[in-house]
Amino acid sequence: MSENVDARGLACPQPVVLTKKALEKADEVFVIVDNETAKQNVSRLADSRGFQVSVEKKGEATYLHLTRKVSGLEKSSVTPATKSDVLLISSNTIGRGDDILGNTLMRSFMHTLTEAETRPSRIIFMNSGVKLVARDSEVIGDLRALEKQGVEILACGTCLGYYNLKEAVEVGRVSNMYDITAALLDADKIISL
Amino acid sequence: METAEYSVVLFYSTSNALQAEKLFKKTGVAIKLIPVPRQLSSDCGICLRFDRPDEPSVKAILEKKQIEIQGIHPI
Numbered sequence: 001m002s003e004n005v006d007a008r009g010l011a012c013p014q015p016v017v018l019t020k021k022a023l024e025k026a027d028e029v030f031v032i033v034d035n036e037t038a039k040q041n042v043s044r045l046a047d048s049r050g051f052q053v054s055v056e057k058k059g060e061a062t063y064l065h066l067t068r069k070v071s072g073l074e075k076s077s078v079t080p081a082t083k084s085d086v087l088l089i090s091s092n093t094i095g096r097g098d099d100i101l102g103n104t105l106m107r108s109f110m111h112t113l114t115e116a117e118t119r120p121s122r123i124i125f126m127n128s129g130v131k132l133v134a135r136d137s138e139v140i141g142d143l144r145a146l147e148k149q150g151v152e153i154l155a156c157g158t159c160l161g162y163y164n165l166k167e168a169v170e171v172g173r174v175s176n177m178y179d180i181t182a183a184l185l186d187a188d189k190i191i192s193l
Numbered sequence: 194m195e196t197a198e199y200s201v202v203l204f205y206s207t208s209n210a211l212q213a214e215k216l217f218k219k220t221g222v223a224i225k226l227i228p229v230p231r232q233l234s235s236d237c238g239i240c241l242r243f244d245r246p247d248e249p250s251v252k253a254i255l256e257k258k259q260i261e262i263q264g265i266h267p268i
């Protein structure tokens with residue numbers, strides 16, 4: 001049994017929501033999207049649900065063919081859970097008070113993080129925190145270094161949209177509330193700044 | 194840049210460090226605001242790191258604007 005999802009013209013998180021519903025019903029799902037973010041989000045969702053993803057681009061549209069992997073070989077069942085420490089940054093400053101000081105502390109923190117012995121597995125940026133991954137941010141170099149060291153950088157798409165920074169992202173991946181919620185709920189430890 | 198040698202300039206206050214940072218940005222000296230390295234200590238927790246060869250221009254700019262510094266150290 002297969003399902004079809006035509007998510008062209010739909011805004012985030014609709015493509016993910018519709019795909020999620022389809023994945024619950026079928027072992028094979030065909031999804032059509034028209035932008036890169038939707039393609040990535042749908043692919044990640046399918047992957048996390050144990051679906052194989054194949055992608056084909058035709059003109060403006062991208063066709064994703066999702067097929068359930070043979071049971072018992074699902075990613076989640078073979079890969080042992082690795083420790084996941086999440087750093088949640090929900091502001092472009094550290095703490096409440098003077099913003100200039102708060103921003104200085106954030107920059108100082110990010111620099112120190114690149115040299116720390118233990119690093120989070122993911123850093124999630126929300127609300128004004130997304131300003132840190134976008135153009136004119138003082139910590140892009142540090143975040144790039146962290147990314148190179150294997151730290152996953154996720155920025156809330158809704159927040160980037162709100163601050164009009166969607167086109168200005170310099171580092172990391174644009175994410176959605178599903179991925180972010182899952183990352184927080186699956187985390188062994190969350191450090192929230 | 195990976196193998197670059199750096200020095201840091203230490204200040205007596207955070208506001209002096211921030212003031213100096215603005216100044217360097219305006220004059221095009223590449224600096225980075227970082228916490229004061231553990232092996233050094235300062236009244237203020239942050240300092241500015243720069244490429245060591247830039248030391249003469251760093252000094253000149255700070256002197257010209259009369260920003261008092263606590264010292265310059267190679268790191």
